[in-house]
Structures are given as C-alpha cells and as structure tokens.
Amino acid sequence: MDQINWHTFFFLLSALGACTFALMVVFTSNIVRMAFFLVLSLTSTAGLFFLAGADFVGAMQIMIYVGGTMVLLVFGVMLTAQERFVSLKTSGGTWSLAALAGGALLAVLLQTAFSVDDWKAGDTAQAGQSQTTATRIGLGLLGARFDEGTSGYLLPFEIVSIHLLVVLIGAAYLARAKRRAKPSADNPADRSD
C-alpha cells in the first residue's frame, strides 16, 4: 500500500469543508445560518490557500473576509431583520432553473479543470517547507518584483487604495445620518413606500 500523501489528505479535508459549506449556504434559507456556513466555507478556503503555499493570502482571507466582511454582513443582517430568523422563500421554478443552469455550468467547469494533463498532479513534496511570501508580496505591491524581473503592482495598489477611500466615503454617505430640518409633506422622496 502506498503512503498516504498528507498534503492531499489535508487538501481533501479543506476542499470537502469548502464545498459542503458552500452548498449549505445555498440550501439554507435562514440568513444568519447562511452567514455562518459562509464563514466556515471561507475558512476552509483559507486552509486551501495555506496548502497551496499562499500563507499570507490565507491569513488575509481569514482576517479580512471572515473577521471583517462577514461581521459586517451579519451586522447588516441584524439591522435589516424584519422578524426574527428571516427567511424569504424562493419559488420552486426559480430553484429548478437555477439548478439546471448551475449544473450545466459546473459540468463545463469541471470538464475544463480536468482537461489539461499538466494540471492533474503537481509536485507537492516540497509543499511542507515554509516559504516567505509576505516580503515578496509587499515588495510586489510596491512595484519591485525581484523574483520575476518584471515590474510590480504599484499602480493597481494605489488604485485600490484610492478605491478603498472612495468606498469608505461612499458607504458612509449612503448610510449616513439623515437630518431633515422641517417636515415637507409634498416631498415625495420622503414618503416611505
């Protein structure tokens, strides 16, 4: 009997987690449970990243996605809950249509994934050794790619920074405190639907 490839073993574990919880996100109607399963799915994905040698991105995934974005989402869920444990029902027609389209898409994607022989197996023996990626990523973001000899990502980095600032202001503006000085009965914008 061959030796168990532990890299593969942990990959399967994480992959199973990621896929199962992703499916559960789809099949749960309770929005908070959805968020919880999404967290588990994203955390498993972070595990996959670690296994692929992208430890910085993996930690980033946990920090930003799970710690930040998902908390934000749950916050939103709580703020917009109409009654406890919100669930909006979806019609069966929508479901079957979505399942059909999704199934077709999945078939195409899987077919593509396994179409190239070179992709089917890698050399994961070296995966155990930890490599420093943070420095390279940092330098790459600042435009210095010493390992590639190519230019880095300074411009996208700056664009993303500006973008984040804009988003910050935009989000604050959209959900801002609205102060309406005097009641104006004829202002249709004030009327609630």
Added chain:
Amino acid sequence: MSTDVDDPRIVEFDVRTDEMLVNMGPQHPSTHGVLRLVLRTDGEIVSEVTPHIGYLHRCAEKIGENLTPRQWIPYTDRMDYLAGMNMNLGWSLTVEKLLNYELPEKARHLRVIIAELNRIASHFVGMGAYGLDLGTFSPFLYAFREREKILDLFEDACGARLTYSYITPGGATDDLPAGWLKKCETFLDQLLAVIDECHTLLTTNEIFIRRTVNVGVLSPEMAINYGCTGPVLRGSGVDHDLRRDGEERYTEMYDGYAFEVICETDGHYPSDHDYPPVPESAVLGDCWHRFYVRMLEVIQAMDLIRQAMDRYSTAEGDYGVPIKLFEKLPKGEVYLETECPRGQMGFYLVSDGTSIPWRTRARSSCFSNLSVTEELCRGVLLADVPAVVGSLDIVMGEIDR
C-alpha cells in the same frame, strides 16, 4: 406593508431600525431589588423608560392600622431596610408628636448618634452599589466591610443587624451598652481613610467621572416639581435639609449642632473638610453630583456623631422609656417628615382615640425620586440607565411598602 414611524420626515436616523421593548427587571442585576423598567430602545439609545413598581408590596400601611404604634415599629424597619433606624425614628417622632411626648435630652442625642450612624451605613451601600452599577466591584466590598462595622455597633446596641426596632416612641428600647462610645469612636477614626480610598476608586476616577458627569441631569425646578428630596434634591443644588428646615419636633434633635447642609451653593460645596475637587465638566444635578452629595454627607454624619457623642456622655436624664405597648392614643391626626438617608420620609397617623391607629400612611422618598427616571432616561444610552437609576439610590422596600 410598510410600517412608518410617526413622522419619518423629521426623524434623524442612521439606519431606521426597529424599536425594541426591553424588560429591565424585576430580576436584573442593577435595578436594586425588584424594580421593573420597561425600556423602549432604538439600538443602544433608550427613548422611553417606564418604571413599574409593586413587586415588593407587603401591605405595611394596612398592617399598621391593625397594630399599636409600638407593634408596628418592626414593619417600619422593613420599609427602607438599609436605614431601619431612620425609619424607626420617623415613626417614633410621629407618634410622640401625637402624644405630645417630651423626650429626655439624653435620648435625643442617642437618637442622633444612631440615626447618623445608619445614614453612613446606608450611604455606603448606595455608594458601593453605584460602583456595581457602573461595573466596578471592589468599592462595593469596601463599602460593605465598613457597613459591617456599623452593623456590629448596632448589634451591640440592640441585638439586631438589619431590622433593629431600636428607636421606639418614647425613646429607645435600651441604653447604649458600656464601652460602646469608645468602639464607635474607634470606628469613626478609621473611616476617613476608607472614604479617601472610595474617592480614589470612584469619585475622582476618570472613568467614573466620564460615566456620571452630565448624565441624567436633574434641574432644580424639575427636582422640586417631582417632589425629589434628600441627596437627589441637594445634588441639584437646592438647599433643603429637614434636619435644618424641618418641623420643630424634628429639628430640635439637632439643636445646637454645627453642620452645613451639603449642597452646591454659589458654585461650591461647604469647605469644612478637604473634599475632592468637583470636575470641571460636571453639571449641577447630574449623577456625579448626587453621588458626591452622598459621599459628603457621610463625612457630615461623622461630624454629627462626634458632636452627639460628646453631648450624650454629658447629658442628663435617661435614654427614654418606651411608651406602653397598648398606650391609648389621643384623638387626632399627625404628619411628620424626617430626613432619611434617601430623602424625606413622612409618616401620617390618624387616631380615633383607641390604641390602634385608624389610619397609617407613609410618604416614601424613593417613590418621588424614582418618578424622575422617566424624565432623566429619555434619549440616554442603555448603559446610562443603571447609572441614573443607581444615582437615585432607591430601595424598593420603601417604595412598595
């Protein structure tokens, strides 16, 4: 489908969230017993507070109409159970007023000692519990340690630690035991250091100041309109203390005593002691001032006890003999208010000439004090509700009777 708030056009909002009705109490860590507050909250902001009382109602007043005045004394203990001596005193003075009883001088000073000692004990509980309301536990135990010492003194005097029934119409049930004054002196001598400790932990603590300053500001007008009394009233800067301004029969107890009413007049508190400074951000009538007045009253009570002990040891007469258990009461009605630790406690008595009162009523100070909660807690944060309620220092036993 849509449910509107009253007028969405004039509402300022971040996100229009649903209002939530929250029941704070009757079993809640910071409602001081069985007070029930119904909070209408929008997120952390409390828009309305409705106190509900009556969970500790024991028909004390009705029972008073079936017992003789001396038999009712234990029931007064159980009203403000943190200041049982003061309750005894109020009722005793009321009955004595009806009987037109002249009290021996020694009994007068004895009553001052006991009443002021109990005031200290009561204010210590108020102080400790207020710390608890704001989330600090240690001052509570320091306060209770000191209170225990006072209770030890009371136990020496009357045998009980909570429900004393010590002061009775006619005087007290017994004289102070030998050596008691010495013990009391020792206790008072070490108390100032403890109070300084409490000032460090609470009064001048930065977080404490931030939690209490400018929170639950009770204007003098509002305080008077709602009938607030005691430290709550004086914390708003109204110079009123029944020990000085009360009825003759009560104030004569304090005749010749040197004391200043603890109240901010002309922007400063009495300066007979080295009190901690008032923070600049403090607004007259906020929670901090109410707390501060209480702390200062402890020192004031210490002074009073010292004076009373001097007089007691040289006074003539005896400790006063209690009236007979079934003493016949003259026909008539009396009402007398005394300055209890929590404010004016009034007792009302109507007699039809038998030994059992025809009508007995108590005017509770905490009831009036509590009634401002609704006004003070409008629009505050959730965490401020315990801060405000705690600063009123209510005792449900007295409110519900």
Added chain:
Amino acid sequence: MTNLLTQPVGVSHYMAVGAVMFVCGIVCMATKRNALGVLMGIELVLNGANINFIAFGSAYLQKDSAMSLGLDGQLIALFVIVLAAAEAAVALAIALNFYNNHHSIDVDRADELKG
C-alpha cells in the same frame, strides 16, 4: 479513494473546488431573494475565482513549476479579497438604504431606480 489519497493534487483539483464554489455562488445569487443572501453569493463567486488564482500561482501544483503564475496569482487574489471587502461595504450600505426606504430587503421589490 486510495488512489486519490496517495496521489499529489494538482491545479485541477483546486479548480474543481473553485468550480463548485463558483456554481454555488451563482445559484445562491439566483435563488436568494434577500439582498444580503445575494451578497453572500457574490462572496462565494469571488472566492471560487480566488482559489483558481492561488492554484495557478502555486509553485507545486503543476508538473512544471515554471508554468505557474508565481507571485502574480497571490497578488491578484489579494486584490480580489480587498475589492470584495469594499464591495461588501458598499452593497451593505445600499441594502441598508434600501431597507430604510422600503422596509424590506427583498430584491424583487427593488424595481425602481430611485431611493
């Protein structure tokens, strides 16, 4: 399964996981009527894409490591994560605003282009 367990995994396997997550995200977006549910679907889709980036960027998931994207894969994944966070913030702000005005977060009711 023995075969699978003893063989090293490759990009294909990562792509398969990515595909499942991507499809889940698409189905989620299509079937959920709750705006926040749709948002979660988007997160899944972005994650599916990210898995691919990471897989292609990994040095040891292909036979010929010279074929890998190298650091670019990780960098792009990083950008995706950051943009997803930004997108979530804006989408949430829109959802809250929508909820304010319509008292519902049912996306089927969001059929008019004004607040």
Added chain:
Amino acid sequence: MAEFFTTNLIEYVSLSEAWATPLGYILAAMIHIALLLNVVAVGALGFIWLERKVAGRIQDRLGPTRVGGRFGWLQTLADGLKLITKEDLMPAAADPFLFRVAPYVAFCASFAAYLALPFATGWVGQHLNVAVFFILAVLGIEVFGVILAGYGSASKWSLFGAMREAAQVVSYEVPLGLCVIVPVMIAGTMDLIAIGDMQAGMVWNWFIFHDPFTFITFWVFFTCATASVNRAPFDLAEAESELVAGFHTEYSGLRWSFFFMAEYGSMFLVSVLAAILFFGGWNGPIPITEIIGLNETNGALAGYVGNLLGMTNLIIKASLGVTVMIWVRWSFPRLRIDQVITTCLKYCTPIAAMMFLGAALWILYLPGGLWATLRLSDPLGHTREAAPDQQAAAMPADGERE
C-alpha cells in the same frame, strides 16, 4: 518540539509495518493537539484561579481557600465539574443550531490561534511565516462565536451584547493591527520565532526599549488587546450591570464554560503575544541560558533545558500581563459603548498611526535602536542576526522563482 515528536514517534510506530505510518502521524498530531489543548485548558484553569485569588486580595478577602489545599488550587476544577453536571438549558425560541454551535466557534477560534504561537525557539504547533498575522486574524473569528450566541439566544440582552461585541472588536482590530506592525517592522518579519530570537541578549534588546515609539506602542497595544478580548473596562459585551450577562445570558453549564475558557484563552494569548513582540519573548532580561551554554550547540538536551527555561520565562511574562488585566478589571468601572469607540477611534488609532510613522522613521535613520544610538555597547557582544526576510530582501538577485 514538533520535529522531536513527529520524527521519533513516526519512526517508532512505523518501524515494523508500512501501513502504520499514518497511525504514527495521527498519534503525533494528537500529542501536539493534547499539548496545546493543555496549554489552553490548564492555562484557563490557572488564570481563573488567579483571577479569583487576585480579586479576593484586592477586595480584602481571601478568595478560594479550601478545595485542593490551603490556597484553593483546585477550586476551578471543582467549578468545572459543577458546570459539567449542570443542566444544559436552551431557550425555547432560540435557534437550536446556532445556539449550540456558538460556544465551540468562540473556543475554537481562541484555540486555533495557539497553533502558531511559539513558546520557545522552535517550540510551536505550526511554524508559520505569517504567525503574527495569523494569530490576529484567527482571534478576530472569536467575535463570530459571540455574535452567533447573541443572535441565536433569542434574547434581547444577548442581542445587545452581540452588537456591542461586533462593533467593539471590529473597531479595535485596526489600532491593534497598527501596533503589531511596529515590532514586525523592526524585526522585518512576521515570524514570531524570528521576532523572539532577535530580542536575545540584555534587557535593552527588547523591542519595548528599542525606541520611544515602541515604548508607547506597547501601552496602546495592551489597551487595544484588553478591548479586543473583552476584558474590563471594555467588557461591554457581557456588562453584567447593564445587560444581565450580555451575549451569554442564556447559556448555562458546559456551553457557558466554553465561553469562559475562550475568554481566558485569548487573554493569555494576547499576553504571550505582547511578551514576544515587546518583552523579548523567551529571552530573560539577562541571557543566563546563553552564558552558561544551554543552547542547541551544546547538544539536544542542553537546548531542551534552555528552551524549557525560556518557556517558563515567557509564561511568567505573559502571566504578569494577565495579572495586570485582572488588576485593571477589579479596579475600574466600565466604559460606555460610545466611550469605548471614542477611545478606539479618537485616541488609540491616531496614536498607533503616529507611533507607526515614528518607528518607521527611527528605523530608517537610527536602525540600531535606542541603545545603539546612545552608544551603549552590548557587554556580551551580542550581535543581532538579520531576519530571513531581510536577508531575502537584501539579496534580490538570488531570489528564485517560487
């Protein structure tokens, strides 16, 4: 330690049969897990006892005195047994799944962070290059357990607690991250072992004494860490005088104790993190182990003993941090939610940002740290080794394709 167990155990188990190799791996993993779990669980037991004892002393009491001898050592264990026997209550209106799973999420997050936490050179569950970052990230998941508990309990008080926790922890992650970056920047790596080893030598090699900015950064870090693990005066999520018990109002018995363990686990975690980042980690104020030669170069046993002493050192430092947290908790009133957020956004974040800038400039112009700048020579002639990252950065030409 990881290598020690893995290699020896696997060799031993798989000596005879090939099929036993997986067994060896699993056994080794189990031992690792058991060791880590012990650190968390026994640590929590110890710190709960410490908290009660310190609180007792602060309040003129004795604290536990009976169970397990004179000092009540076993009081926590007795409490734990009591908690296990308690009825596991769940409100009728609660979401059963979320209610049940929430305590485990909180505990797992706290526990998972220990995976990357080194206790001495090489003594770490999983050596990660981004250990600091990983720990911060995983610590952020703990908030999820709290939110789910608050939401799933179907109690308004719990919901209040959960919302507070969410707002607070997410806000405090920003200054906390900024503070952590300062020592990371000095070390040039996010690898905690490298960071710890860089501070070897005399006490002024500790990063807290590196320059004035790191000194201030530590206090900001400690404040933010206290806030992010929900300790008083920032314990708004449970705020017993306002919210009954906050997010765990509806919990009882074992589930409740999981929250408790998670709290003490993360308390210890951030204290260890502070000790490694600012206080030299496993290096004592005077490098005694170095002087008497207790290191790997003199044999495995010497290295082992040296590491053991280093670990003791680290745990003592971290326990001091925990004790300070306990001390603060029993001395101060609780802040209000707006004040907590104000502290974070108006004080901690700007200060941390300024310290970050200041430390960056300091490193740029005075790279040797404060003591080198003041020309205080190292009596032991200890030279710092550059971190692997710096080496990599210094030799771009050697960089290979990954």
